[in-house]
Amino acid sequence: MKNGLLSLLAITLLASGCGGGGGGSSVAPPSITSFTGSASSIEEGASLSLTAVFTGGTGSINNGVGSVVSGAAVSVTPTATTTYILTVRNSAGTSVTRSVSVNVTPVDSGSGWVSGLFLDYPNYADLCQSPRTGTDPETGQPFPDIQGTTLDENNYLRSFSNDTYLWYQEIADRDPGLYSDPLGYFDLLKTNAITASGQYKDKFHFTYDSYDWYQLSQSGVSGGYGAQWVLLSTTPPREIVVAYTEPSSPAEAVGLTRGATILTVDGVDINTNTQAGVNALNDGLFPESLGETHI
Secondary structure (H helix, E strand, O other), rough: OOOOOOOOOOOOOOOOOOOOOOOOOOOOEEEEEEEEEEOOEEEOOOOOOEEEEEOOOOOOOOOOOEEEEOEEEEEEEEOOEEEEEEEEEEEOOOOOOEEEEEEEEOOOOOOOOOOOOOOOHHHHHHOOOOOOOOOOOOOOOEOOOOEOOHHHHHHHHHHOOOHHHHHHOOOOOOOHOOOOHHHHHHHHHOOOOEOOOEEEEEOOOOOOHHHHHHHHHHHOOOOOOOOOOOOOOOOOOOOEEEEOOOOHHHHHHHHOOOOOEEEEEEEEOOOOOOOHHHHHHHHHOOOOHHHOOOO
């Protein structure tokens, strides 16, 4: 079954019991015992733990932290002085809050980092702390790696994310010179925004080892336009945007750019709700065969 604009209907059965009537029951108010941070002041780039102890409801912390479990510590890495607010809400909608402020002291890593200023990522391409040797299985040529530094790798990830990430304006711009692990730094280069349903907006931020990705890419051939879609809403009113386009691809040739919104596919409005219309949308967005043409 193709992925795409599919909806599932859920039926909830409410069981009713027989017998004598009973009175209503009150919901206990929520209560916060404590909300603390492992430090009240840290240097930029450092992490700390937040721990909340509460009863009578579900807890959540602002600034992208999200849902929390009572007594369990969560790690945060603020980029500036931040106030974290814990909200505990019960099933009746009653809530209580408590806050913790963390002071962040700027650190000059000597990396030359300027917040909001991004050099083109090709400037850092192939610069590696530990260059690979041997032959690239994808090209059959020697690996292009040249000696670089961890800072070069982090600068590549920072600029590449700013250029290709759908929610690039929501990435906290952190000094790449403060992080010694590029994979750990990459984990931070994403939005921490929460949707109206309480879920993280970005749930698909990941990395692959180059060789593993090559093996996966060789397992089959798939058709496409060189564009990655993001279906922000799969049911009417639908919202389909372009996450990125590959260079020299059919998508780029017709002028598709990151952030563009798709309104029709083969003349079918994206908000159509007929089976034929949904099939047409799926066929156009996710072609099964090479050489297909859709507009």
